[in-house]
Amino acid sequence: MPTDPRVIWIMAGEASGDILGARLMEAIRRRSPSIAFAGIGGPRMEALGLHSLFPMRDLSVMGLVEVLPRLRFLRRRLNEAVRDIELRRPDLIVTIDSPGFALRLLRRIKNLGIPRVHYVAPQVWAWREHRVKEFPGLWDRLLCLLPFEQDYFSEFDLDGRFVGHPVLQSEADQGDADRFRRRHDIRPDAPVLILMPGSRHSEAPRLMPVFGRMLALLKRRYPTLVPVLPVSSGIADSVRAQAARWPIAPVIVTDLHDKHDAFAAAGAALTKSGTSTLELALAGVPMAVTYRVNPLTAAAVRRMIKVGHVAMVNLLAGRTIVPELLQENCRPDILAETVSKLLSDPAVANAQRGAFAEVLASLRPETGTPADAAADAVMELLPR
Template sequence: MTLLYLIAGEASGDVLGARLIAALRARDPDLDFAGVGGERMAEQGFSSLFPMRELALMGLLEVLPRIRSLSRRMDQTVVDIEARRPAAIITIDSPGFTLRVANRVKPLGIPVIHYVAPQVWGWRQGRARKLGRKLDRILALLPFEAPFFTAHGIPVDFVGHPVLESGADRGDAARFRAKHGLAPDERLLIVMPGSRRTEVSRLLPVFGATLALLPPGIRAVVPLAGPVEEAVRAATAHWPRPPILVRDVAEKYDAFAAAEAGLIKSGTSSLECAVAGLPHIVGYRLNPITAQIVKRLMKVRFVSLVNLLAEREVVPEFLQDACNPATLAAALRPLLEGGATRARQLEGFADALGRLRPPEGTPSDAAAEAVLRAIGR
């Protein structure tokens, strides 16, 4: 058996890892897998070295209190790689952890393939060339990433974005409404505060207060990401109107189909909504000190991937102080009312998503083919 070592650090990377494992096994049953992953990878028979939720952190000030624990987990990962000597290491997003591991194992001579290009093109362009000393190849999700990293001397495969094969556009609204016994006049709003504990603690109180300012009859649906499920349940337990909490991915997409709009943190969740044809707004907050650092270094106009792809503001973005209940509620009302604002978003979604497709097959197929080429199989 040829061993591939995968390292994912958050919910979205766990999904990518699971699909990649399935696509690789379909092509080569003589592959084995080890490393760090979550529930979705476990569904593929993957056994994680330690619970992935321990890595679901973001921001310098959030990481510092956990630095010793993270350092121990990094040591543990490096020792495991040294012992197993895999044919390749596939690090999946979560650059704060995965790229440090990549740097430490580089002397072993094992190829390191990074799945999801680090967003240095957005705010730390000077670091791109340094990545070439850690990584042997990048699997890029976004079309503009390939020329950027190639120009910095790093081999890149544009594989497309796996959100295209997520099934987000195949939800069943009637099934969701029937399951939860919703009255015909009950209207649904998708609320997605993120998959990291720091995101949930910072965004969910703001999102909850936003709901109180919306018209009567609006009920929240909150999809649960594994690493933060307990935190979300606790934070929403005392909302005046209990939200519908959704754990299953298929049910989440049913909720998308049944909802009228979304209040979303930036990232892959915005692309999911676009695939589902769900109009939404983006709200996001970082620790103020982290935010000031990012603001000074930022090289792009937008944080929403939909907007970056379309090269214009399709989805309204509200960051830091602008991410407040009054502003968010005012931006949601036109989407809930329908009309031209809603229609413009849907047109923009089609434009953005059309740029995400790989040259052939699905994104997971393209990623699997790139990995197999890299290890000579």
């Protein structure tokens, strides 16, 4: 078989982007097995042969205040990425999410004449809509995960393509509850509570102490309660150290299949906003969304936010399906009361599950999987 000389330069800046990038690489290789990849990625992309220019974790930071101390370092990483692209002259560039870094990179390379695709539309429809004016010329195609985004960006003459949401390929609904309980020696009647404090080093420390104090309250009512922390391997040691002070020792899960088994065993979940809400919805786990950031970051965001919901499931449904307990409502007593209702009231739990089906149906592409739809959209722009 002749070798395809074409090179796609692909970049992911966080764990979710690494998953997207790996699925996209696999789908592209099914269409052209010998296409080469270069760029920046995490363990999943590296397992497919990508030699990351530098560790992806260098880019995993969020929050206005949290980024400031690392600006010089991030600028240096940006310069490295630009130089690599200038030297390689790839046939196409794909940037995945991480808009703080990716959009700066696209701006720096827009005059090189290389086709560019950005995967995961920036959520300017939620806040800072004025940024749309900065986008023309940054990419040749924008791959959208949410059904309303294609029409939204077309109003600004930006080429958006709805490709479906990758959560549909996550297999989050394929877990085995009995296997999880056997593996971790959990009694059949013990309630399991999923706690998802975030995948970044800057996120988890804000929720872990609150979760610990909440568990002290829940322990009185649910003495056999088992908290489960599905976290990325990169923050597992940090999370383990913080959880050592909790009144109930949690099960810490880093393996993806074990995480899905935990979902199947769970009676309820508390999670930060984001894709985790869609994973839990796919698995049918009743949930509440909670989050806490630096007060200065929160104040800035509240002035700019344009949508009525933070949780993705609520946003897609256009109504409140799951409680949103943010900032001043991210309190141990409020969280404990909310979790108690989810664990003890079947009507509340079942109402959420019924609404999840409606939300998930809206995320499917017209044909195939989201990764296949994304690969087709990318290959259309790849020079022959």
